[in-house]
Amino acid sequence: MGFSFPVSSAIKTRLEKLGLHGDADLALHLPLRWEDETRITAIRDLAPGRPAVVQARVIDAEVRYRPRRQLVATVADDDGQLILRFLNFYPSQLQSLRPGRLFRIAGEARGGFFGLEMVHPRCQAVEPDAPMPEGLTPVYPTTAGLGQASLRKLVDKALQAADLAEILPADTYAGMALPAFEDALRLLHHPDPGVPLAALESRAHPAFRRLAFDELLAQQFSLHLARAARARKHAIPLRPGKLPQALLAALPFGLTAAQEKVWREISRDLGGERPMRRLLQGDVGSGKTVIAALACLQAVEAGMQAAVMAPTEILAEQHCQKLRSWFEPLGIEVAWLASALTPAQKKLALARIASGAAHVAVGTHALFQKGVQFHDLGLAIVDEQHRFGVKQRLALSAKGAEPHQLMLSATPIPRTLAMSYFADLDVSTIDELPPGRTPVVTKLVADTRRDEILQRVRAVCRQGGQAYWVCPLIEESEKVDLQTALDTHAMLQSQLPELTVGLVHGRMKPAQKQAVMAAFQANRIELLVSTTVIEVGVDVPNASLMIIEHAERFGLSQLHQLRGRVGRGARESVCILFFQNPLSEDARSRLRIIYESADGFEIARQDLLLRGPGELLGARQSGVPMLRFANPERDRDLLERAARLGPDLIARCPEAVAAHLQRWLGARAALSAG
Ligand code: ADP
Ligand code: MG
Numbered sequence: 043m044g045f046s047f048p049v050s051s052a053i054k055t056r057l058e059k060l061g062l063h064g065d066a067d068l069a070l071h072l073p074l075r076w077e078d079e080t081r082i083t084a085i086r087d088l089a090p091g092r093p094a095v096v097q098a099r100v101i102d103a104e105v106r107y108r109p110r111r112q113l114v115a116t117v118a119d120d121d122g123q124l125i126l127r128f129l130n131f132y133p134s135q136l137q138s139l140r141p142g143r144l145f146r147i148a149g150e151a152r153g154g155f156f157g158l159e160m161v162h163p164r165c166q167a168v169e170p171d172a173p174m175p176e177g178l179t180p181v182y183p184t185t186a187g188l189g190q191a192s193l194r195k196l197v198d199k200a201l202q203a204a205d206l207a208e209i210l211p212a213d214t215y216a217g218m219a220l221p222a223f224e225d226a227l228r229l230l231h232h233p234d235p236g237v238p239l240a241a242l243e244s245r246a247h248p249a250f251r252r253l254a255f256d257e258l259l260a261q262q263f264s265l266h267l268a269r270a271a272r273a274r275k276h277a278i279p280l281r282p283g284k285l286p287q288a289l290l291a292a293l294p295f296g297l298t299a300a301q302e303k304v305w306r307e308i309s310r311d312l313g314g315e316r317p318m319r320r321l322l323q324g325d326v327g328s329g330k331t332v333i334a335a336l337a338c339l340q341a342v343e344a345g346m347q348a349a350v351m352a353p354t355e356i357l358a359e360q361h362c363q364k365l366r367s368w369f370e371p372l373g374i375e376v377a378w379l380a381s382a383l384t385p386a387q388k389k390l391a392l393a394r395i396a397s398g399a400a401h402v403a404v405g406t407h408a409l410f411q412k413g414v415q416f417h418d419l420g421l422a423i424v425d426e427q428h429r430f431g432v433k434q435r436l437a438l439s440a441k442g443a444e445p446h447q448l449m450l451s452a453t454p455i456p457r458t459l460a461m462s463y464f465a466d467l468d469v470s471t472i473d474e475l476p477p478g479r480t481p482v483v484t485k486l487v488a489d490t491r492r493d494e495i496l497q498r499v500r501a502v503c504r505q506g507g508q509a510y511w512v513c514p515l516i517e518e519s520e521k522v523d524l525q526t527a528l529d530t531h532a533m534l535q536s537q538l539p540e541l542t543v544g545l546v547h548g549r550m551k552p553a554q555k556q557a558v559m560a561a562f563q564a565n566r567i568e569l570l571v572s573t574t575v576i577e578v579g580v581d582v583p584n585a586s587l588m589i590i591e592h593a594e595r596f597g598l599s600q601l602h603q604l605r606g607r608v609g610r611g612a613r614e615s616v617c618i619l620f621f622q623n624p625l626s627e628d629a630r631s632r633l634r635i636i637y638e639s640a641d642g643f644e645i646a647r648q649d650l651l652l653r654g655p656g657e658l659l660g661a662r663q664s665g666v667p668m669l670r671f672a673n674p675e676r677d678r679d680l681l682e683r684a685a686r687l688g689p690d691l692i693a694r695c696p697e698a699v700a701a702h703l704q705r706w707l708g709a710r711a712a713l714s715a716g
Contacts, residue, residue, distance in 0.1 A: 044063070044064045044065075045064055045065060045068075045200075045203075046065055046203040046204075047199050047200075047203060049196070052187075053188065053192070053196075056185050056186075056187055056188040057188070057196070059185045060183065060184065060185055060188075065200045065203045065204035066200075066204050066205075066704075066705050067200075068196055068197050068199075068200035068204070069197070069200045069201050069204040069206065069227055070227070070253070070670075070706075071182060071183070071197060072182075072230050072231070072253075072671070073180035073181055073182050073230065073231065074181050074182060074183050075181050075243065076178040076179065076180055076181065076233055076239060076242060076243075077093055077148060077178065077179045077181055078093075078178055078179075078235070078239075079095045079146075079148055079174070079175055079178075079179045080174050080175055080176065080177075080178075080235060081095065081174070082095055082096065082097045082146075082174070083095060083096055084096070084119060084120070084121065084122060085098060085118070085119050085121070085122025085123065085124050085158070086121055086122040088122075088124070088151040088158055089151070090150075090151055090152050090153050090158075091150060091151075091152065092150065092151075093148070093149065093150050094148070094149075094150075094151065095146055095147065095148045096117075096119060096124060096146075096147050097119060097144065097145070097146050097147075097168070098117035098118055098119040098124060098144070098145060098147060099117060099118060099119075099141075099142055099143065099144050099145070100115055100116075100117050100139050100140060100141050100142065100143050100145065101115075101116040101117060101118055101123070101141060102115065102116055102141055103115035103116075103136060103139035103140075103141070104136075105136060110129070112127060112128060112129050112131075113126075113127070113128040113131040113135060113136055113139075114126070114127055114128075115128075115139045117145065117147065122158075123157065123158075124147075124151065124157075124158050124159065124160060125154060125156060125157060125158065125159035125160070126139075126147065126159070126160050126163055126165070127154075127159055127160070127161045127162070128161075128162055129161070129162070130162075132187075138165075138167065139165070143167055144167065144168055144169070144170060145165045145166060145167055145168065146165070146166045146168050146172070147160065147163045147164070147165050147166075148163060148164045148165075148179075149161070149162065149163030149164065164189075164190055164191075166191060176235070177232045177233055177234050177235055178232070178233045178234075178235060178237070178239070180194065180197075180231055180232065182194065182197065197231060198231075201227065201228065201231060206223055206224035206227060207223075207224070208222055208223060208224075209223075209698050209701045209702045209705065210259070210691060210695070210698050210699075210702055211691075211694075211695060211698065214259070214687060214691065215252075215255075218255070218683075219248060220248050220251060220252040220255065221248055221249055221252055222252075223252065223253075223256065225249070226248075226249035226250075226252040226253055227249075227253070229247075229249040230242070230247075230249050230250065230253070245671075245673075245676075250671065251677070251680060253671045254671045254672035254673075254677050254680055255672070255677075255680045255683070255684060256702070256706065257669055257670065257671045257672045257706060258462065258669070258672045258674075258677065258680055258681050258684035259684045259687065259688065259691070259702065260702055260703055260705075260706035260707060261462055261463075261465075261669065261672075261684070262462075262465060262684045262685055262687075262688030263688055263691070263692060263699050263702065263703050264703060264707065265463075265465035265466040265688075266465065266466070266688050266689055266692055267692070267703075268466045269465070269466040272316065272317060272319065272466070273316055275316065275317055275444050276315055276316070276317075276444060277314070277315060277316060277317035277318070277443075277444045277445070277446055278344075278346065278420055278443070278444075279312075279313050279314055279315050279344075280312040280313060280340050280341050280343075280344035280346060280420055280421065280446065281313050281344055282309050282312075282313055282340055283339075283340065283343035283344065284343070285339040285340070285342065285343040285372060285374075286305075286309070286336040286339045286340055286343075288339075288372055289335060289336065289339055289368055289369075289372065290336075292368070292371065293332070293368075295476065297329075297332070298329065298472075298474055298475075298476055298477070299474070300324070300328070300471075300472045300473050300474045301329055301332070301333060301472060303470075304322055304324075304333055304470035304471070304472055305333055305336055307320070307468075307470045308320060308322070308333065308336075308337055308448060308470060309336070309337075309340060311446065311468070312337060312340050312341065312344075312421065312446055313340075317444045317445065317446055317447070318446035318447060318448065318468070319447050319449075319466065319467050319468065320447070320448055320449070320467065320468045320469070320470060321427070321449045321450075321451060321455070321460075321464060321467045321468070321469045321470070322334075322448060322449065322450050322451070322469075322470045322471075322472070323450075323451045323452075323455055323469060323470070323471050323472070324452065324471060324472030324473070325452065325472075325475065325606070325641070325642035325643075326452045326602065326603060326605075326606025326642060327475060327476075327479070327606050327609065327610050328452075328472040328474070328475055328476075329472065329475075329476055330425075330450045330452070330472065331361065331364060331425075331581075333472075334350060334423050334425070334448065334450060335364075335365060335368055335369075337421060337423065337448055338350065338365070338369075338401075338402050338421065338423070339369075339372075339374075340421075341420045341421040341446075342374055342401040342402065344420065345418070345420075346418050346419065346420025346421065347395070347398065347400070347401055347402065347403065347416050347417060347418050347419050347420060347421075348401070348402045348403075348419075348420065348421040348422075348423065349402070349403045349404075349405075349409055349416070349419060349421070349422050349423065349441070350365070350402065350403070350404045350405075350423045350425065351404075351405060351406065351407065351409050351410070351422070351423065351424050351425065352404075352405075352406060352425040352426065353406070353407075353425070353426050354406070354575060355380055355381075355382065355406055355552050355555065355556075356546075356555055356556075356559055356575055356576065356580060357425065357426070357580065358380060358404060358405050358406045359378075359380070359552075359556055359559070360559070360580065360581065361404050361425065362376060362378045362404040362405075365402060365404060369401075369402065374401045374402060375394065375399060375400045375401050375402070376400065376401070376402045376403075376404055377391045377394050377395050377400035377402070377403045377404070378391060378403075378404055378405060379391050379392075379395070379403055379404070379405035379406075379408050379409055379414065380405050380406050380408050380552060381406065381408050381552075382551070382552030382553065391403075392413060392414060392415070395414065395415070395416055395417070396415045396416070396417060397417060398417030398418055403416070410440075410441065414441065415441075416441050419441050419445045420445055420446065421445055421446045421447075421448065422441070422445045422446070422447050422448070423447075423448045423449075423450065424447070424448070424449045424450065425450045426450065426451065426452060426453075427449035427450060427451050449467075452603065452606070452642070453599045453602075453603070453642070453646055455469075455646065456643065456646050456647040456650050456674075456675065458647075458650070458674035458675050458678055458681055459650065459674055461674070461681055461682070461685050462669070462672075462674045462681055462685075463674075465685065465688075478612055479609055479610070480609065480612065480613070480614050480615060481609065481640060482588075482605055482608055482609035482615045482616065482617050482640065483614070483615070483616045483617070484605065484616075484617045484619065484636065484637050484640075485616065485617070485618050485619065486593075486619050486621060486633055486637055487618050487619065487620055487621070488620075488621060488622075488623060489591075489592075489620050489621065489622045489623075492620075495589060495618060495620075496534075496537055496538060498587065498616070498618075499511075499538060499541070499569060499587065499589070500538060500540075500541070502586060502587045503541050503568040503569065506565075506584075507584065507585070507586045507587065507613055508562065508565060508567075508568050508569070508570070508582065508584050508585040508586070508587070509568070509569050509570070509585060509586070509587035509588070509589065510569075510570050510572060510576065510585060510587070510588045510589065510604075510607055510608070511530065511534065511569060511570065511571045511572070511589045511591070512572055512573070512574065512576070512588070512589065512590045512591060512604055513526045513527045513530050513571065513572070513573055513591050513592075514526070514573075514574070514590075514591060514592040514595045514596060527545065527547045527571060527572070527573050528545070530571050530591070531543060531545040531571040534569060534571060538569065541568045541569050542566065542567050542568050542569070543567070543568070543569045543570075543571060544558050544561060544562055544567035544569070544570045544571065545558065545570075545571045545572070546558045546559065546562075546570060546571075546572045546573075546575060546576065547572060547573045547575060548573055548575050555575070558570070559580070562582055562585075563582055565584060570585075574596075574600065574604070576604075576607060580607055581607075581610060582607070582610070583610040583611035584611055584613070585607065585608055585610070585611075586608050586609075586611065586613035586614065586615040586616070587608065587615065587616050587617075587618070588604060588605060588607055588608045588615075588616070588617040588618065589617075589618045589620065590604055590605075590617070590618070590619050590620060591620045592620065592621070592622060593619035593620055593621050593633060593636075594621045594622060594625055594626070594629035594632070594633060595629075596632075597632070597649070598632050598635060598636060598645055598646075598648060598649040598652065599645065599646065599649055601619070601632070601636045602636065602642055602645045604617075605617040605636070619633060619636070619637070621633060628652070631652070632652070635648045647675065650674070650675045651675050651676075
């Protein structure tokens with residue numbers, strides 16, 4: 043790693059900011075877009091909004107302070123004048139724009155108050171007869187203090203210096219009509235004028251697909267190697283016993299066939315000598331909690347502790363209550379750990395966990411903080427795993443020698459993601475809902491029809507039902523957000539005086555939240571106004587009406603999760619999505635998808651297409667290296683081939699695999715999710 047040509051330490055720091063640590067990284071730093079700068083346009087022929095290059099001399103340049111500090115230059119060619127405006131600039135830029143000096147200026151012109159202008163154009167001083175570039179000009183993602191021209195030179199040097207030879211056997215690419223690695227890179231950095239820009243930009247060009255495929259192969263190698271490394275580790279086997287049967291006998295329902303199947307898979311893994319890394323996915327309401335409970339019992343019966351971690355206090359609390367009601371009759375102690383405990387309560391809980399007196403610990407992220415010591419952690423369960431970062435998940439598993447791990451996800455992972463990011467995990471899927479559920483009817487209602495909705499709330503509650511009224515999260519301001527919830531609560535209370543209207547939001551003290559949720563659970567609150575704190579996991583089967591305000595502001599998986607709070611009992615359930623016109627294109631497609639589909643897998647797949655994998659993986663905050671070029675959904679064919687070839691290549695040519703990984707990952711951490 044490192045650069046094979048001299049790079050000043052200042053530049054090195056900036057390159058590092060871009061994640062570029064050596065020749066190979068720079069060679070793989072692809073343009074954001076390409077511009078056709080092969081022609082000079084006369085200033086008088088500039089069209090607003092269209093990128094163009096002009097060649098002009100500086101008339102004057104100065105820093106102005108109104109309306110705000112900015113560098114403004116006037117330039118002219120034979121028969122036109124143009125204003126250049128820089129809102130952020132370096133003193134060196136002012137110095138370089140000396141009157142009389144000739145520049146090539148690339149940018150988009152727009153009509154300003156004082157005539158035609160370009161904001162933040164790219165300027166390069168030139169001699170009058172300097173040749174024009176022959177191909178398209180790459181524009182790279184960059185950072186402050188590193189101009190396009192310097193970055194372009196660095197990339198070109200790296201392309202000279204880096205080893206771009208083919209690494210994997212030629213048959214890896216047989217029949218795919220893809221260019222060689224080196225040719226693909228050269229083409230992407232410096233496309234010939236004839237290359238169709240549209241194909242490059244849509245990333246459907248074979249050169250781009252070659253890189254995407256290589257990247258997917260690197261990901262497969264890395265995940266398979268991580269899985270193999272794990273298979274060499276030892277875990278303490280948690281042999282199956284009688285406790286799970288005892289719980290099942292006490293439940294008012296029997297497991298569905300799908301639950302039976304996943305429970306067999308998990309139970310078998312727990313009894314093995316390799317640490318389990320299993321993802322249990324199942325749509326909202328498919329009954330994952332009881333499976334987690336059974337797994338805890340198998341661990342406890344084998345003499346080890348289990349930990350259950352949930353992303354929100356409300357959900358952790360609900361798990362704690364549920365597990366206590368199931369486990370205490372079996373003589374099993376459940377400890378509760380959340381940030382809200384008093385110091386004395388916390389000390390006690392920590393002591394019970396450390397001594398092993400508590401068999402099971404339930405809590406939020408408080409569970410993996412430093413002071414928490416388990417006596418003998420055999421199983422770590424993470425609910426709603428996509429809400430946690432990888433680091434947090436690892437922190438919990440580090441609490442035991444090599445505990446088994448079970449991750450639950452109600453945001454089902456599309457097959458493409460399971461094959462890519464989760465290839466080192468085993469996946470169990472609950473693919474049916476418990477019997478007796480009535481599908482939730484979804485209605486899209488314009489915000490203007492509030493009165494009808496109030497009538498409906500009244501009717502549902504009069505028949506003994508309950509309802510949620512969800513106010514959106516407004517990102518810019520938690521205060522405004524809270525105010526909206528408070529106002530909505532007051533409004534509903536005055537318009538529905540015969541109902542008990544409760545309120546829960548993120549700013550409340552945990553004890554208050556808990557009291558409200560308990561009252562809702564017991565049907566002492568009929569209508570619950572809330573912010574998105576109830577998004578995940580909350581289980582009140584008697585609630586059958588969900589109203590979501592400003593549904594257009596929510597993401598797809600959020601809407602699906604929220605809607606999943608109803609339809610949990612035998613009552614016919616309705617979810618009303620209030621929206622406010624006008625709708626953006628994006629919002630319209632989200633609402634259409636959620637309206638048309640009740641299937642979490644389909645919704646997740648659409649979400650992946652709309653937003654990319656970051657959100658689904660919860661990887662944004664986790665630091666998992668994301669795919670830079672490939673998109674598992676768009677490049678599904680490449681992914682399938684990479685997944686098929688990966689293990690085979692590892693077995694056949696381990697050295698080439700290692701070299702390929704070095705090229706693609708370099709100094710980066712392994713892609714493994716732990
Ligand atoms: P999720 O998968 O979203 O976490 P939960 O575990 O909260 O779902 O289960 C949703 C509801 O379904 C709970 O009230 C739970 O008790 C109930 N449930 C789970 N399994 C069954 C089953 N096999 N038959 C009937 N009800 C079930
Ligand atoms: Mg759940």
